[in-house]
Amino acid sequence: MAMQELPKKDFFAPLKAWKFLGKRPVTIEVPNKVKREASDRYRGFHINDWSKCIGCGTCSKICPTDAITMVEVPGLVRDHGKLPQRPVIDYGRCSFCALCVDICTTGSLQMTREYIHVSDDAEDYVYMPTEKGLNAKRGLYEHGKAPLGWIKDENSDILDLVRVKMPMEEPEVRVKSFIEIVKGYSKEQAQQEAARCVGCGICTYTCPEHMDIPQYIESIYKGDLEEGLRWLYRTNPLSMVCGRVCTHRCESSCSVGVRGEPVAIRWLKRYIIDNVPFEEYDRILNIRPEKKGKSVGIIGSGPAGLSAAYFLSTMGYDVTIYEANARPGGVMRYGIPRYRLPDEALDKDIAFIEALGVKILVNTKVGQEIGFDEIAKKHDAVFISTGFGLGRSTRVPGTDHPNVKQALPMLKMIRDYLRGDGPKPPVPRKLIVIGGGNVAMDISRSMARLQTMEYGEVNVHTLSLERSFEEMPADMDEIEEALEEGVEFHPGWGPIEIVIEDDEVKGARFKKCLRVFDENHRFNPQFDENNQIFIEADMVIEAIGQAPDYSYLPQELQEKLEFVRGRIKTNEYNQTAIEWLFAGGDIVHGPDIIHGVADGYAAAKGIDMYLSKK
Amino acid sequence: MTNSMSNLVKILESFNPFVEEIDEKEIKITVSPDKVVAVLETLKANGYSHLSLMTCVDWIDDNQLELVYILFSWEDGGKFLVSTRIDRSNPKFVTVKELWPVARFYEREIHEFFGVEFEGNDDMKPLFLELWDERPPLRKDFDPRDYSRKKFPDREYEKDVIKEAKIFRGEING
Numbered sequence: 001m002a003m004q005e006l007p008k009k010d011f012f013a014p015l016k017a018w019k020f021l022g023k024r025p026v027t028i029e030v031p032n033k034v035k036r037e038a039s040d041r042y043r044g045f046h047i048n049d050w051s052k053c054i055g056c057g058t059c060s061k062i063c064p065t066d067a068i069t070m071v072e073v074p075g076l077v078r079d080h081g082k083l084p085q086r087p088v089i090d091y092g093r094c095s096f097c098a099l100c101v102d103i104c105t106t107g108s109l110q111m112t113r114e115y116i117h118v119s120d121d122a123e124d125y126v127y128m129p130t131e132k133g134l135n136a137k138r139g140l141y142e143h144g145k146a147p148l149g150w151i152k153d154e155n156s157d158i159l160d161l162v163r164v165k166m167p168m169e170e171p172e173v174r175v176k177s178f179i180e181i182v183k184g185y186s187k188e189q190a191q192q193e194a195a196r197c198v199g200c201g202i203c204t205y206t207c208p209e210h211m212d213i214p215q216y217i218e219s220i221y222k223g224d225l226e227e228g229l230r231w232l233y234r235t236n237p238l239s240m241v242c243g244r245v246c247t248h249r250c251e252s253s254c255s256v257g258v259r260g261e262p263v264a265i266r267w268l269k270r271y272i273i274d275n276v277p278f279e280e281y282d283r284i285l286n287i288r289p290e291k292k293g294k295s296v297g298i299i300g301s302g303p304a305g306l307s308a309a310y311f312l313s314t315m316g317y318d319v320t321i322y323e324a325n326a327r328p329g330g331v332m333r334y335g336i337p338r339y340r341l342p343d344e345a346l347d348k349d350i351a352f353i354e355a356l357g358v359k360i361l362v363n364t365k366v367g368q369e370i371g372f373d374e375i376a377k378k379h380d381a382v383f384i385s386t387g388f389g390l391g392r393s394t395r396v397p398g399t400d401h402p403n404v405k406q407a408l409p410m411l412k413m414i415r416d417y418l419r420g421d422g423p424k425p426p427v428p429r430k431l432i433v434i435g436g437g438n439v440a441m442d443i444s445r446s447m448a449r450l451q452t453m454e455y456g457e458v459n460v461h462t463l464s465l466e467r468s469f470e471e472m473p474a475d476m477d478e479i480e481e482a483l484e485e486g487v488e489f490h491p492g493w494g495p496i497e498i499v500i501e502d503d504e505v506k507g508a509r510f511k512k513c514l515r516v517f518d519e520n521h522r523f524n525p526q527f528d529e530n531n532q533i534f535i536e537a538d539m540v541i542e543a544i545g546q547a548p549d550y551s552y553l554p555q556e557l558q559e560k561l562e563f564v565r566g567r568i569k570t571n572e573y574n575q576t577a578i579e580w581l582f583a584g585g586d587i588v589h590g591p592d593i594i595h596g597v598a599d600g601y602a603a604a605k606g607i608d609m610y611l612s613k614k
Numbered sequence: 615m616t617n618s619m620s621n622l623v624k625i626l627e628s629f630n631p632f633v634e635e636i637d638e639k640e641i642k643i644t645v646s647p648d649k650v651v652a653v654l655e656t657l658k659a660n661g662y663s664h665l666s667l668m669t670c671v672d673w674i675d676d677n678q679l680e681l682v683y684i685l686f687s688w689e690d691g692g693k694f695l696v697s698t699r700i701d702r703s704n705p706k707f708v709t710v711k712e713l714w715p716v717a718r719f720y721e722r723e724i725h726e727f728f729g730v731e732f733e734g735n736d737d738m739k740p741l742f743l744e745l746w747d748e749r750p751p752l753r754k755d756f757d758p759r760d761y762s763r764k765k766f767p768d769r770e771y772e773k774d775v776i777k778e779a780k781i782f783r784g785e786i787n788g
Contacts, residue, residue, distance in 0.1 A: 050783065066759050066768075073776055075785075092766075093762065123771055126771040126773060126775060127775055128779040129779075130779045130782045131783065132783070143782075
């Protein structure tokens with residue numbers, strides 16, 4: 001032990017002490033030898049409320065004496081936003097500074113006014129705080145009865161609970177065009193927001209692709225965007241897209257979000273990509289794999305397909321993507337509206353994937369321009385990621401009328417029109433949208449824009465079975481922004497029929513929905529047939545969900561594959577029942593882009609394992 | 615600021631101060647190092663006779679240390695914060711113990727925690743720390759965790775802390 005050496009004893013020391021013998025003591029004796037209570041704000045031994053603690057380990061990181069270790073507790077489950085570990089405090093090291101309490105993300109860690117603990121066994125000085133606190137030996141209080149001492153208040157709280165405000169386009173302005181709403185952080189704003197991160201990494205567990213979130217946020221804080229870009233591309237080649245439209249489950253598990261607003265992880269990711277010029281990518285990322293001499297065919301250039309293509313080409317495989325549409329990107333190109341994801345954002349991500357040597361053959365619909373068998377013959381393995389391209393209909397009377405549309409084809413038509421690839425979509429004066437998910441929001445808000453551009457006013461009624469905004473599957477941001485833009489919501493209504501007079505859509509009738517799901521959480525809506533409304537409209541758009549289209553797969557292959565409720569069953573490496581055929585994206589997992597990216601990553605690993613053995 | 619304070623600020627104008635009003639009864643005066651003693655003397659002669667505190671701030675990015683003298687007036691309850699910045703790599707200043715004998719101890723403390731030498735004050739014995747052998751601990755480049763690890767190596771404990779915690783929580787019987 002490197003204990004400090006004490007000063008050498010003075011030879012006359014004892015004599016010096018004698019002169020105090022006759023003096024009155026300076027110290028005051030405790031009255032009646034009663035142990036005295038500490039002050040109200042005393043920083044004594046810790047307690048930790050396990051039901052609040054999420055195991056983020058921030059206390060351990062800030063401890064200036066290295067007294068806190070995080071220890072995994074068997075029996076605790078790794079839940080959304082929670083790690084199965086709890087702090088252990090070494091009171092041989094603790095200096096009772098209370099920084100751990102002041103930074104605690106949940107407020108679970110607190111200090112009591114207990115300050116007495118006398119034991120000659122060193123083992124008594126290490127302990128994992130619980131709700132009951134330290135079982136102090138010769139202490140003031142009975143075990144579990146020590147009153148609270150130091151409590152953090154707004155002055156001592158070290159966490160910055162308020163998010164740096166994102167500059168956004170005002171509703172009156174944005175509804176007039178398809179201009180991107182979110183403007184992005186400046187350098188100062190990004191660094192300030194990055195400084196709020198405590199680096200606990202709970203988000204990494206939550207992210208389907210397990211992105212290195214604390215690492216790239218730290219890069220932003222340090223101002224090293226090149227390092228940040230390398231962290232992003234380690235796990236996600238679609239960071240510019242995800243930085244804009246990811247469903248950001250990471251933010252819902254952010255430990256700072258327990259008491260405050262979560263760190264704006266999605267927008268920080270976007271900040272890196274927005275601020276590194278494309279010309280620098282090659283030098284910074286420096287991907288130079290050895291060629292493997294084998295090739296992989298990918299069908300569909302959506303998130304999963306592009307992700308698989310990127311990871312496979314970084315491993316040295318030759319990759320060809322077959323895309324039915326005129327431009328690559330799938331749902332990112334044809335589904336998500338431009339005000340959320342401009343073409344340029346997608347172009348940058350795809351351009352880098354192409355720069356790695358990935359060939360993307362557009363206007364190549366498998367089953368028409370090229371046969372599936374031909375692709376299977378040409379490549380050593382095939383990855384299919386064709387998405388959910390077909391719309392689903394409510395099939396109520398009247399839905400076969402030409403002015404009853406499906407959301408996805410309409411969204412595609414709008415995007416094509418905006419980039420000059422196609423004709424102007426029909427714009428109704430009065431529109432009904434049926435659906436409560438994000439696609440319903442996308443089409444409602446896109447049509448609100450077209451109506452404003454065409455007629456100067458918005459008339460969109462969006463009806464969903466779900467009876468409240470909370471119950472609707474759409475993101476709350478989407479609903480709020482749609483409201484700001486003038487979309488009218490009617491939650492809790494199910495369609496009865498589309499009313500058609502003289503062969504023209506006049507509106508639709510709805511009945512009150514009493515519940516959407518039954519006791520077994522199955523979709524099983526119940527209605528009050530006596531409570532009905534009629535809403536006027538000259539067009540109805542259905543956005544109640546999408547379905548896969550497997551018509552390109554030859555019959556004998558389809559028979560070999562296993563399907564579970566419309567989705568293809570695969571193993572953890574996205575390998576199907578046919579060993580050379582891998583699948584991912586919406587046709588396997590869904591429901592969002594980041595799950596697609598994760599599928600692409602897993603499939604690339606699986607394909608590499610399969611082809612290395614072959 | 616109060617009338618008497620604004621009068622004093624006027625008197626101090628000849629020292630080219632940077633004046634910040636913190637609140638109605640608190641004013642911060644920042645001057646160059648050579649003006650500090652004269653400013654302090656002027657304030658002392660005008661009622662600000664009590665040195666409440668003397669302290670220091672490490673502005674590591676500017677390579678400067680800021681010395682702050684807080685003066686209090688028993689006459690109008692006002693406070694003047696007199697501040698100056700000195701070079702951080704060779705921090706030297708003059709003592710003000712002739713003006714306020716108590717400054718002796720403040721200066722010892724600042725010497726101990728920030729490493730500032732005060733010319734004219736020879737008593738620089740450590741005031742709080744024992745056997746200190748690192749850089750002054752309130753300098754921003756002092757790493758308390760590193761120091762703690764170096765001086766106090768970890769101890770291996772044998773106790774099953776998880777079991778103990780579970781007993782305390784009543785999850786299992788002890």
